[in-house]
Amino acid sequence: MTEPVAAPLHPVAQELAASQGGLKSYPPVERWEDWEEYDPVAWPQKVKRRYSLIPTICFNCEAGCGLLAYVDRETLAIQKFEGNPAHPGSRGRNCAKGPATLNQVTDPERIRYPLRRVGPRGGGRWERVTWDDVLDDIGGRIRKALVEGRQREVMYHLGRPGHELVYLQRVFHAWGIDGHNSHTNVCSASARAGYAFWHGMDRPSPDHANARFILLLSSHLETGHYFNPHAQRIIEAKARGAKIAVFDTRLSNTASMADWWLAPWPGSESAVLLAMAHILVREKLYDREFVRRWVNWDEYLREERPDLPVEFESFERAIDELYRHFTPEFAEAESGVAAAAIVEIAREIGRAGSALATHIWRNTAAGNLGGWQVARALELIVVLMGAVGTPGGTAPSAWNKAVPAPPMMPPPGKIWSELLMPREYPLAFFEMSFLLPHFLREGRGKLAMYFTRVYNPVWTNPDGMSWIEALTDEAKVERHACLTPIWSETAWFADFVLPMGHASERHDLMSQETHAARWIGFRQPVLRVALERTGKRFDFTWQAHEAAGIGQVWEEDEFWIELSWRIDPDGSLGIRKYFESPYRAGEKLRIEEQYRWMFENSVPGLPEAAAKEKLTPLEYMRKYGAFLIEDGVYRTHEQTPPARELDGATVDPTTNVVVKGGQAVGVEIDGRRHIGFPTPSRKLEFFSKTLKAWKWPEQAVPNYIRSHVHWSNLDRAKGEMVLLPTFRLPTLIHTRSGNAKWLYELSHTNPLWLHPEDATRLGVATGDLLKIATRIGHFVDTVWVTESVRPGVVACSHHLGRWRLHEDAGGERWSTALVDLRRLDAGKWRMRQLHGPRPFASADPDSSRIWWNEAGVHQNLTFPVQPDPVSGQHCWHQKVTVTRPGPDDRYGDVFVDTDKSFEVYREWLALARPAPGPGNLRRPLWLPRAFKPDVSAYRLDGE
Numbered sequence: 001m002t003e004p005v006a007a008p009l010h011p012v013a014q015e016l017a018a019s020q021g022g023l024k025s026y027p028p029v030e031r032w033e034d035w036e037e038y039d040p041v042a043w044p045q046k047v048k049r050r051y052s053l054i055p056t057i058c059f060n061c062e063a064g065c066g067l068l069a070y071v072d073r074e075t076l077a078i079q080k081f082e083g084n085p086a087h088p089g090s091r092g093r094n095c096a097k098g099p100a101t102l103n104q105v106t107d108p109e110r111i112r113y114p115l116r117r118v119g120p121r122g123g124g125r126w127e128r129v130t131w132d133d134v135l136d137d138i139g140g141r142i143r144k145a146l147v148e149g150r151q152r153e154v155m156y157h158l159g160r161p162g163h164e165l166v167y168l169q170r171v172f173h174a175w176g177i178d179g180h181n182s183h184t185n186v187c188s189a190s191a192r193a194g195y196a197f198w199h200g201m202d203r204p205s206p207d208h209a210n211a212r213f214i215l216l217l218s219s220h221l222e223t224g225h226y227f228n229p230h231a232q233r234i235i236e237a238k239a240r241g242a243k244i245a246v247f248d249t250r251l252s253n254t255a256s257m258a259d260w261w262l263a264p265w266p267g268s269e270s271a272v273l274l275a276m277a278h279i280l281v282r283e284k285l286y287d288r289e290f291v292r293r294w295v296n297w298d299e300y301l302r303e304e305r306p307d308l309p310v311e312f313e314s315f316e317r318a319i320d321e322l323y324r325h326f327t328p329e330f331a332e333a334e335s336g337v338a339a340a341a342i343v344e345i346a347r348e349i350g351r352a353g354s355a356l357a358t359h360i361w362r363n364t365a366a367g368n369l370g371g372w373q374v375a376r377a378l379e380l381i382v383v384l385m386g387a388v389g390t391p392g393g394t395a396p397s398a399w400n401k402a403v404p405a406p407p408m409m410p411p412p413g414k415i416w417s418e419l420l421m422p423r424e425y426p427l428a429f430f431e432m433s434f435l436l437p438h439f440l441r442e443g444r445g446k447l448a449m450y451f452t453r454v455y456n457p458v459w460t461n462p463d464g465m466s467w468i469e470a471l472t473d474e475a476k477v478e479r480h481a482c483l484t485p486i487w488s489e490t491a492w493f494a495d496f497v498l499p500m501g502h503a504s505e506r507h508d509l510m511s512q513e514t515h516a517a518r519w520i521g522f523r524q525p526v527l528r529v530a531l532e533r534t535g536k537r538f539d540f541t542w543q544a545h546e547a548a549g550i551g552q553v554w555e556e557d558e559f560w561i562e563l564s565w566r567i568d569p570d571g572s573l574g575i576r577k578y579f580e581s582p583y584r585a586g587e588k589l590r591i592e593e594q595y596r597w598m599f600e601n602s603v604p605g606l607p608e609a610a611a612k613e614k615l616t617p618l619e620y621m622r623k624y625g626a627f628l629i630e631d632g633v634y635r636t637h638e639q640t641p642p643a644r645e646l647d648g649a650t651v652d653p654t655t656n657v658v659v660k661g662g663q664a665v666g667v668e669i670d671g672r673r674h675i676g677f678p679t680p681s682r683k684l685e686f687f688s689k690t691l692k693a694w695k696w697p698e699q700a701v702p703n704y705i706r707s708h709v710h711w712s713n714l715d716r717a718k719g720e721m722v723l724l725p726t727f728r729l730p731t732l733i734h735t736r737s738g739n740a741k742w743l744y745e746l747s748h749t750n751p752l753w754l755h756p757e758d759a760t761r762l763g764v765a766t767g768d769l770l771k772i773a774t775r776i777g778h779f780v781d782t783v784w785v786t787e788s789v790r791p792g793v794v795a796c797s798h799h800l801g802r803w804r805l806h807e808d809a810g811g812e813r814w815s816t817a818l819v820d821l822r823r824l825d826a827g828k829w830r831m832r833q834l835h836g837p838r839p840f841a842s843a844d845p846d847s848s849r850i851w852w853n854e855a856g857v858h859q860n861l862t863f864p865v866q867p868d869p870v871s872g873q874h875c876w877h878q879k880v881t882v883t884r885p886g887p888d889d890r891y892g893d894v895f896v897d898t899d900k901s902f903e904v905y906r907e908w909l910a911l912a913r914p915a916p917g918p919g920n921l922r923r924p925l926w927l928p929r930a931f932k933p934d935v936s937a938y939r940l941d942g943e
């Protein structure tokens with residue numbers, strides 16, 4: 001079964017010429033200022049209309065695709081959004097969500113003015129206030145907390161990210177707080193952790209367009225991360241003959257287009273990947289020279305195999321022995337994937353050589369206990385093939401991103417918040433955000449000021465009823481401001497609802513690892529730009545929006561500058577100076593000055609490119625909306641460190657790490673110095689000394705951890721199954737698409753996928769109802785009987801089930817069901833849908849044409865928190881009992897017991913292995929952490 005292939009392409013695979021995948025036809029840039037086309041609405045008459053085409057960046061997912069807003073030169077209204085052909089990542093293309101930005105801008109239901117609650121929190125009564133009222137209230141509270149030494153009581157919780165990440169690092173470091181809380185541990189922390197233990201950077205950046213073999217664990221082409229930029233490059237590779245294999249328990253759109261669809265039992269993917277890795281090792285299909293040079297095999301031998309000489313040949317023997325029990329037959333028994341397919345794919349990977357593009361993001365990594373080891377196992381295959389940063393290979397993300405430095409970066413504060421990074425989870429890759437209600441319930445702290453920013457934890461997170469309980473407790477959360485473009489379930493429980501702009505209504509910088517290049521994209525407030533081109537001037541973007549007729553919708557960048565001045569009006573707290581103009585001493589920073597400074601000083605090549613067109617760098621970015629800094633970025637680890645870093649540096653005789661001033665700056669290999677990887681060994685860490693030292697010695701090498709939903713944990717006779725709730729719909733995006741009418745016309749149901757064998761056992765057909773019970777409650781949904789999912793597994797998209805509590809307020813009526821939410825008893829909650837979307841009267845005639853009447857079912861409410869003890873990721877997959885509903889059960893019903901959810905939290909907490917680690921530290925110093933505090937805050941001394 002496992003004879004070697006005749007002619008492996010190693011050690012160096014043939015490198016393919018870069019593909020050219022841009023659009024063939026689009027408005028030429030020189031005519032963007034005055035573009036003319038016929039009005040489609042006037043057809044069959046040929047009525048010409050003239051537009052300014054103003055670039056910006058889509059805000060709907062993290063991919064950061066370019067958009068071109070067609071602004072009518074006469075009315076100054078946005079007519080439509082199309083792709084920006086000058087954008088290096090998206091190359092003029094968008095998915096359905098990009099053009100639907102127009103719906104978000106023109107939605108008659110959108111929030112137009114700052115609102116303050118009246119009456120009890122969650123009561124649903126609001127009054128309009130001014131931005132000054134808001135800033136004075138919040139600024140005063142934060143100032144008081146800072147002056148009184150309550151820095152840990154100021155917290156910001158982020159959903160949709162962007163380069164506000166660096167922007168806000170500047171803000172929060174200036175305030176001296178450790179208050180940045182992200183959504184990442186309900187999203188991607190697990191895969192990120194797996195990558196970081198390998199190479200110190202937290203994502204893969206596949207060079208799909210040039211790949212010979214594409215191996216995807218998730219459904220990236222159609223429904224996953226980096227949807228459009230990756231999808232278009234995968235399609236190019238496929239057209240050029242690349243093979244594609246997709247692991248997904250459910251037949252995703254991507255899998256349906258692949259050469260192999262592997263549908264493993266959820267959580268068994270590592271077993272399959274390690275079996276493939278072992279075939280590569282045993283059949284000597286791997287890139288021996290790459291592994292010898294770049295893997296920390298010597299460290300592994302010294303620590304784990306003292307019986308062997310520290311020689312590469314010993315490592316080859318050791319790794320063969322280590323994975324010998326991962327036979328294709330063992331993997332088949334664990335996963336249900338045929339052994340023959342495992343062998344066939346491993347050999348195809350062997351033939352692809354270093355042109356192997358891979359990706360994993362949510363899906364199995366985010367679903368399973370130990371999901372981070374799936375990323376470790378996948379990257380083992382990439383490393384064995386020498387496909388790290390090669391043409392057609394898989395690079396670490398940071399090599400393909402650009403993060404321009406802002407003016408004046410404050411030093412980090414000396415504060416550590418255990419509400420964000422508790423000592424139980426020293427290796428958690430991001431903040432333990434989804435446990436906040438339980439931390440507050442346990443009395444670990446309180447919040448004087450809590451911001452949610454484009455984030456909807458009540459709806460998005462597991463255990464949303466516990467969030468409602470926490471957010472309505474004013475002793476625990478004293479002030480809650482929700483910065484949001486649209487209504488959300490969480491906004492309902494805020495004190496302030498603050499309207500923030502969509503893609504075309506804000507400034508921001510984006511840069512993502514879409515391919516082997518580094519670029520930046522510039523998000524800009526299109527209507528403000530259009531108005532300013534007519535000679536008008538505004539201090540704030542909300543003033544421009546008011547002039548444009550969309551109310552006082554603001555943008556966060558200016559909000560934080562203004563708020564920082566309110567916190568420290570006279571500069572005595574040392575905060576204000578970071579928000580003063582770099583061009584006008586002592587004056588308040590204007591947002592265009594911030595970007596002007598960054599484009600002039602922090603983007604290599606941009607000033608020169610702008611000068612060629614007789615533009616300033618800011619004018620260049622306003623015109624094109626994007627800039628390609630570097631193309632064809634490959635093998636960054638091989639580069640020599642800068643001479644200034646090597647001057648006076650020494651080489652550790654055991655590890656060959658190049659050290660200067662106590663800091664590793666590179667690694668010496670075969671007598672040459674390279675920058676390597678940002679790991680302790682500066683190499684790819686097959687063996688993680690960090691995991692061993694921090695109490696996880698059995699997981700120090702890529703391994704297979706049996707998931708909490710492993711088949712052996714299920715009693716099928718009792719109706720127990722696994723629920724996969726992690727997949728997206730390609731046309732929706734969490735809360736943010738809630739006011740995009742075109743998208744909800746396309747997708748408005750999330751039925752339960754059920755295999756025909758299980759349907760027969762349960763006696764149901766498509767359209768029937770089923771009741772799905774978790775540890776803490778249940779929900780009721782309709783069934784879709786399909787062979788697209790494994791027997792024993794059910795699947796339900798998390799992109800639907802939006803709800804509102806009042807008929808006319810609190811949720812966009814395109815997307816939400818009206819519900820009755822009741823607390824039946826202490827901790828016992830029941831939600832029942834009263835009706836789904838219906839036609840309604842508004843300024844938009846489409847609102848009277850709503851024909852769909854379902855909003856889907858909100859399953860996440862019924863999930864307990866299940867934090868992985870290493871990565872901190874919420875393990876989304878659920879062991880459920882699936883039964884026919886009773887006479888009182890109705891479509892969309894949800895029941896939850898929050899006391900039980902607290903019990904489950906405590907059970908999972910008991911799996912953790914808390915700090916301190918070596919040196920009495922809370923967390924390894926080298927391990928990435930967003931908004932890293934000062935080193936002194938890492939020590940547990942003196943507490």
Ligand code: SF4
Pocket residue numbers: 058059060061062063064065090093094095096097098099226227228229
């Ligand atoms: S993939 Fe779609 S939603 Fe994401 S940024 Fe691009 S156009 Fe927007």
